[in-house]
Amino acid sequence: MNVRDQLVAMAERTLVHVRAGTTDRTESVMTVPAVNYYDPVRWQQEVERVFRRLPLLLATTAELHEPHAYKAIEVCGVPVLLSRDGGGVLRAFVNMCSHRGAMLVDEGVGSARRFSCPYHAWTYDQQGELVGIYKRDDFGDVDTSCLGLTALPVEERAGLVWVTLTPNPALKADAFFAGYDELLGACGFAGMNHLASRQLAGPNWKVAFDGYVDFYHLPILHKDTFGPAFPSEAVFHRVGAHQRVTVPRGPWESLESLPQDEWPDSLLTSGVWSVFPHASIAGFALGEYMIYQVARIFPGANADESVTHLDFITTAPLTDEYVARANKQINFLERVVRDEDYATGLRIQRTLKTGTRLDVVFGRNEAGAQYVHGWLEEILQTPDDGLTALFQRGVAAGRLVTDRQ
Ligand code: FES
Ligand SMILES: [Fe+2]
Structure with a gap:
C-alpha cells in the first residue's frame, strides 16, 4: 500500500470509532514491576540492549540542512559527531580523537570543513580521515588510514536523523523502521526550518516515555493548560514497534463530506507520532504554519535520571516576527512538559523507589504504554542474532480490540 493509502486507512479507522462512539482498548490490564523503574542492573541492561542496539533519533535534518553543518551530542555516555560534507552526505562518528581520545567538538551545532583536535591538533576531514598530524615526524611511519574517526551507522529518513551507537549493529535498519519512516515522511519534516532546542531533566526514561x-x-494532569481541549481516549496505529496516536473525536467527521482524494494532508498526518524506544513527535498550527515538537528521551547518569531533548521545527520561513511568536508558544509547551509532566514524573520516581508497591498498573485504555513495555521485554530477552527477526515478526503484547468510549 502506498503512503497516502496507509494514512487514509488510519483516518478511516479513526472515523469508524468516531461514528460508533468506540475506541481502542487492549484485551487485558498489564502490570509492570515497580522495580523495573529504578533497579540499576535492569537500567544498565536497557542501556546496553536497547539504547546501544537500536537506531536512536539524534537530530532533525532541519538542524543540518547546509553543506558542512555538524552537530555534536552525547547520548548514553557516547559522544556523537554528525557531519554533512560538501556533497550533502551525512555521516556519524564517535566524537573522539584517535590520538589519545580527546573530544573533538563541543556539544552543539555549527559549520566546519575540518575537525581539529583541541589537545594536540590532529585534524580530520568530513569523511573522518586523519589528514593532519602536528609534528608528524615524532610518530614515525604511522599509517594514517587506520587512525580515522570511528564511524557509526546513520540513517537520514523523513527529515530525521537516526544513529546507532554501535559500529556494527545486529539489527537491520529496514526491519527497525518497518515502513514507519515513509509515513513520517508525509509530515514533510525534511523541508522544515529549525526554530529552537531545549533540554529537560527527567525521571527514569520509562517514566518519562x-x-x-x-x-x-x-x-x-493538564486541566489548567491544554487538557480541556482533549479527550482521554486514543486510537493506536501500530507500525512495527512504533505507533501513531489519534483521538476518536474532533475534526475527523469533516472528512465524511469529502471524496477521499480530497482528504487534507494536514489531517491525514495529524496526531502524535511515537518512535520506539524514545521519541515522540507532535505538531500544532500557529498562524498558517505548523510547528512540530520532536522530543527524544535518553537515559541519564543513572536509573533515576533521564535527559529530554526537545527540538522545534516549522513549515514557516524564519522571519523575526514568526520566530518571536513561535518562541512564546514553545516556552508555554516547555513549561507544560517541565512543570506538569516531568514534575509529576520526578515524584513518581521517588514514590516507586520506596519499594512499598510491587507493581504499577496499565489499564486496557493505556494501550500505548502496554505496547512499549511489551516490546521492551522482548528486546531485552533477544540476543543479537535474533533481533532483526524479532522486528520482522513483531510482538503480541497489548493486542487491540474495539470497545465503547
Ligand atoms: S588527543 Fe587529539 S590530538 Fe592528541
Ligand atoms: Fe502530558
Missing part, C-alpha cells in the same frame, strides 16, 4: 503515549492523563 510512558507519559508521551498516555492520553488518559490529558484532561486531568
Whole structure:
C-alpha cells in the first residue's frame, strides 16, 4: 500500500470509532514491576540492549540542512559527531580523537570543513580521515588510514536523523523502521526550518516515555493548560514497534463530506507520532504554519535520571516576527512538559523507589504504554542474532480490540 493509502486507512479507522462512539482498548490490564523503574542492573541492561542496539533519533535534518553543518551530542555516555560534507552526505562518528581520545567538538551545532583536535591538533576531514598530524615526524611511519574517526551507522529518513551507537549493529535498519519512516515522511519534516532546542531533566526514561503515549492523563494532569481541549481516549496505529496516536473525536467527521482524494494532508498526518524506544513527535498550527515538537528521551547518569531533548521545527520561513511568536508558544509547551509532566514524573520516581508497591498498573485504555513495555521485554530477552527477526515478526503484547468510549 502506498503512503497516502496507509494514512487514509488510519483516518478511516479513526472515523469508524468516531461514528460508533468506540475506541481502542487492549484485551487485558498489564502490570509492570515497580522495580523495573529504578533497579540499576535492569537500567544498565536497557542501556546496553536497547539504547546501544537500536537506531536512536539524534537530530532533525532541519538542524543540518547546509553543506558542512555538524552537530555534536552525547547520548548514553557516547559522544556523537554528525557531519554533512560538501556533497550533502551525512555521516556519524564517535566524537573522539584517535590520538589519545580527546573530544573533538563541543556539544552543539555549527559549520566546519575540518575537525581539529583541541589537545594536540590532529585534524580530520568530513569523511573522518586523519589528514593532519602536528609534528608528524615524532610518530614515525604511522599509517594514517587506520587512525580515522570511528564511524557509526546513520540513517537520514523523513527529515530525521537516526544513529546507532554501535559500529556494527545486529539489527537491520529496514526491519527497525518497518515502513514507519515513509509515513513520517508525509509530515514533510525534511523541508522544515529549525526554530529552537531545549533540554529537560527527567525521571527514569520509562517514566518519562510512558507519559508521551498516555492520553488518559490529558484532561486531568493538564486541566489548567491544554487538557480541556482533549479527550482521554486514543486510537493506536501500530507500525512495527512504533505507533501513531489519534483521538476518536474532533475534526475527523469533516472528512465524511469529502471524496477521499480530497482528504487534507494536514489531517491525514495529524496526531502524535511515537518512535520506539524514545521519541515522540507532535505538531500544532500557529498562524498558517505548523510547528512540530520532536522530543527524544535518553537515559541519564543513572536509573533515576533521564535527559529530554526537545527540538522545534516549522513549515514557516524564519522571519523575526514568526520566530518571536513561535518562541512564546514553545516556552508555554516547555513549561507544560517541565512543570506538569516531568514534575509529576520526578515524584513518581521517588514514590516507586520506596519499594512499598510491587507493581504499577496499565489499564486496557493505556494501550500505548502496554505496547512499549511489551516490546521492551522482548528486546531485552533477544540476543543479537535474533533481533532483526524479532522486528520482522513483531510482538503480541497489548493486542487491540474495539470497545465503547
Ligand atoms: S588527543 Fe587529539 S590530538 Fe592528541
Ligand atoms: Fe502530558
